[in-house]
Amino acid sequence: MEALLIAIKARILELAPEFLQFPLGHLLSITPVISVFAGIFALTTWIERKGLGRIQNRLGPNRVGPVGILQPVADGLKMIFKEDVVPRSADKIVHFLAPILLVIPTMLAFSVIPYGNRLVPIDLDAGILFFFAIGGSAELIVFMAGWSSRNKYAMLGAMRAIAQMISYEVPLILSSIVVIMMAGSLSLVDIVAVQTGGFWNWHVATPWGFVGFLLFLTAALAESNRSPFDIPEAESEIIAGHMTEYSGFKYALFFLAEYLGLFAMTGLAITLFLGGFHAPFPFLNWVPAPLWFFGKFAILVALFIWIRGTLPRLRMDQLMGLAWKFMIPMSLITFAAGATWHYAGKGLLAWILCTPMLLGSYVYLGTALTKGQKVSKRVYRFAD
Amino acid sequence: MTFSFAIIAFITLIGAVGALAFRQIVHSVLCLAITFTGVAMLYLQLGAQFLGFAQFLVYIGAVTILILFAVLLTKNTGPTISGQVYSASWVSGVGVGVSVFVCLAWAILRTPQLDRLAAEETNSTVKAIGLSLMSDYVIPLEVIALLLTAAMVGAIVIAMNETSTQTTMQGANHEKGLK
Amino acid sequence: MATLSHYLLLSALLFSLGLTAVLIRRNAILVLVGIELMLNAANLNFIAFWRHSPNPGDLSGYMFVLFSIAVAAAEAAVGLALIIAVYRHFRTTDIQKISKLKG
Numbered sequence: 001m002e003a004l005l006i007a008i009k010a011r012i013l014e015l016a017p018e019f020l021q022f023p024l025g026h027l028l029s030i031t032p033v034i035s036v037f038a039g040i041f042a043l044t045t046w047i048e049r050k051g052l053g054r055i056q057n058r059l060g061p062n063r064v065g066p067v068g069i070l071q072p073v074a075d076g077l078k079m080i081f082k083e084d085v086v087p088r089s090a091d092k093i094v095h096f097l098a099p100i101l102l103v104i105p106t107m108l109a110f111s112v113i114p115y116g117n118r119l120v121p122i123d124l125d126a127g128i129l130f131f132f133a134i135g136g137s138a139e140l141i142v143f144m145a146g147w148s149s150r151n152k153y154a155m156l157g158a159m160r161a162i163a164q165m166i167s168y169e170v171p172l173i174l175s176s177i178v179v180i181m182m183a184g185s186l187s188l189v190d191i192v193a194v195q196t197g198g199f200w201n202w203h204v205a206t207p208w209g210f211v212g213f214l215l216f217l218t219a220a221l222a223e224s225n226r227s228p229f230d231i232p233e234a235e236s237e238i239i240a241g242h243m244t245e246y247s248g249f250k251y252a253l254f255f256l257a258e259y260l261g262l263f264a265m266t267g268l269a270i271t272l273f274l275g276g277f278h279a280p281f282p283f284l285n286w287v288p289a290p291l292w293f294f295g296k297f298a299i300l301v302a303l304f305i306w307i308r309g310t311l312p313r314l315r316m317d318q319l320m321g322l323a324w325k326f327m328i329p330m331s332l333i334t335f336a337a338g339a340t341w342h343y344a345g346k347g348l349l350a351w352i353l354c355t356p357m358l359l360g361s362y363v364y365l366g367t368a369l370t371k372g373q374k375v376s377k378r379v380y381r382f383a384d
Numbered sequence: 385m386t387f388s389f390a391i392i393a394f395i396t397l398i399g400a401v402g403a404l405a406f407r408q409i410v411h412s413v414l415c416l417a418i419t420f421t422g423v424a425m426l427y428l429q430l431g432a433q434f435l436g437f438a439q440f441l442v443y444i445g446a447v448t449i450l451i452l453f454a455v456l457l458t459k460n461t462g463p464t465i466s467g468q469v470y471s472a473s474w475v476s477g478v479g480v481g482v483s484v485f486v487c488l489a490w491a492i493l494r495t496p497q498l499d500r501l502a503a504e505e506t507n508s509t510v511k512a513i514g515l516s517l518m519s520d521y522v523i524p525l526e527v528i529a530l531l532l533t534a535a536m537v538g539a540i541v542i543a544m545n546e547t548s549t550q551t552t553m554q555g556a557n558h559e560k561g562l563k
Numbered sequence: 564m565a566t567l568s569h570y571l572l573l574s575a576l577l578f579s580l581g582l583t584a585v586l587i588r589r590n591a592i593l594v595l596v597g598i599e600l601m602l603n604a605a606n607l608n609f610i611a612f613w614r615h616s617p618n619p620g621d622l623s624g625y626m627f628v629l630f631s632i633a634v635a636a637a638e639a640a641v642g643l644a645l646i647i648a649v650y651r652h653f654r655t656t657d658i659q660k661i662s663k664l665k666g
Binding site: 094124126129130133136144147166169186187 | 417445448452511
């Protein structure tokens, strides 16, 4: 399948004149990535609403098309034709630029993820650094959105979002640095190449990789403001955070950027820990590699929807405490475990040394942090 | 002068002029972010890929946000800026700036050795940088680690509330505990 | 093609703009912004000289900028903390009003 795609691209490029080859080649790599992920975004909003409806014992969207599958189209049309309201006191230029600028880094983040053999838009030598550098600019843009609205709720939401993103960027980067250390490269293509030949070679099948994967997923959820970490836009407290003063298509762009950011993080998690586009067993190698990538992708997105339907929202101090008191020490210990794994020969001895190290620190941190907290069953005084 | 260089130089300078001239401080800082992006792009153009991304990560993701937090904490964000934003002797300030530029430009333009193109291949792979960081530059690396830790502790201690020394000491001890 | 002197002229212009910002702005935060501009201009010079040197395999210019970025981050953190501490005391960040010692 990848060979077919690459052959089609080469064929089209042959037909093009000399001076068009460079831009056309990149255009042919960029267009599929953008259109595929925008399509997945539309489908995910529908699946999410259906899934949440099922969890909450209701139907979800069911009016437009069979089982409501055309709901994203209807939503998109509504968003485009809605009136675009800009507050009179808003800083017009910054207010206009923020949603547009926010889409650019989230789109760029897809350009370094390998989707199959030789199927990577750009193979950068420092690919993972590019991913995090681009992701870091989202904080500034969220600030622009919150500040230019001249609304207290928008400003509060933006400050919450920035504090949360800065705090969770640290465990996110630390837990992926362990993988970089073990793979010996910053290029995502090389990191995938280390994990060939069956799921026992994936990084998630090692003690440090498993812990790193869980830390990475939690930090990725927080980084893309997903429930249970959706404090910046908590509807019941501060309306919609930095998106309060946005309407119509600009709001849709924020929504799109949020989902695309989550997708990019998911893609990176698959690449770093779940073996990228590789099959779990060598005898399954005949299945085209992109299908494996998107299969793992679908499982993780379903997991995110499940988490959103299950867990209640955290409080601000709980959120900060989790990042600084638990996840950062834990990811530093994962470093040590990775080093031990490397020097203990990656065999049985390494398992014996690494597992108690990680388990012990998990138990210690967990008990030390919950000490003195009284946890009891919640009492509903006014309901039922 | 290539086209791409002209565009990037234009972006960088526009950002710098904006940072210099805007009355609203937040606008100035956002223009500063444009300049940082321009400098990162210049690094990429010069073949320093790792450094360009590092510049973007550190300056856009950290320093600009830090400056914005400071702007908010000092309550400089109102929609209208009252009072003077430029110093009374701004004419002489601009004069000094212009004369420094004229001196530098004169020195650069009259040195014919500087008018040369770059060598074709560069050897700035991430691997080479990492190896050199761990061999030739390992002592500066350790010193930088110490410096960053000291700066973090120092920044926290300086910015902590000065009204009650009791809480300051407690906070400092707590900081040490976290290390 | 862009030659070494083009990069040097750009960084000279960036440096003078930063210097002007330091000299003419009244707000302490914007003085810090000017210092950051000057640091960036210096870093750009280092990288331009590294790239145009006869031996780019020697990474000293590159490394200098790498460390300089780290130092600049530390400098920004401490500088802003100082500005906030001064603001707590004087209720202003206008450097021309902060002219008293012992105050």
